[in-house]
Amino acid sequence: MTSQRLAGRIALVTGASRGIGRAVALRFAQEGAHVIAFARTQGGLEELDDEIFKLTGARATLVAEDITKFEKIDQTGGAIFQRWGKLDILVAAAGALGQLSPMPVYTPKMWDNVMAVNLTANWRLIRSLDPLLRQSDAGRAIFVTSGVAHDARMYWGPYAVSKAGLEQMVRIYAAEVGHTKLKVNIVDPGRVRTKMRAAAFPGEDPNTLPTPESITGTFVDLAAADCAHNGALVKAY
């Protein structure tokens, strides 16, 4: 039995079909939130919904869309407004790694996709959802960064650049909403056992890594109505 710290809250989670986003969505549902789960993979979202139903008896709302089709983000904001008139929590966990290679080697298509998923889509979420988050009595927006945003680590080009840009965007947004009830923060999850981590480090034994489920407490803390942080980079490890 969980503490129900998010009872009655409406939470949109991107990247909810697997990995960190999925674990956060499941935990939030167990904490009493209604989850709006966003990702491309319908099957992954349906499995999440089944798991939520099994554990809580409640159903999620599923949005099977590509987050780089930015008009889908606007439509999701419109649909949330129609149905609930507000949004309490945004967890923006969708992310794309792209390819690890020297700077001149990336294809423009791959560069653009990593920037679109990791940076621009998150701005489009802010643009679409800010009025809804401000309608909440304790709106919370949580973004997800990486340690490589701070290092000039070779071959991590677009991923690291997009996360550095994301961090700056989140700091600016947090400053802009500092006088409101909305709190905006960013999580560095550390090394986590997911498909993305396996793609970046194919030789690593996944069993040596923390599971996505093990870091969800940080997200609950930042999503809860008693969260006092704003503009913070919070390490989940």
Ligand SMILES: NC(=O)c1ccc[n+]([C@@H]2O[C@H](COP(=O)([O-])OP(=O)(O)OC[C@H]3O[C@@H](n4cnc5c(N)ncnc54)[C@H](OP(=O)(O)O)[C@@H]3O)[C@@H](O)[C@H]2O)c1
């Ligand atoms: N795992 C780590 O060690 C680690 C470390 C630092 C930071 N992070 C960050 O943590 C977040 C979650 O990563 P993860 O490790 O859980 O990765 P993951 O297992 O690869 O999951 C990525 C999620 O993003 C979604 N996504 C990707 N492109 C999308 C698109 N175009 N439209 C809609 N959804 C899209 C995927 O769903 P679909 O494919 O179904 O669309 C999936 O649900 C990311 O922001 C990542 O950068 C992870």
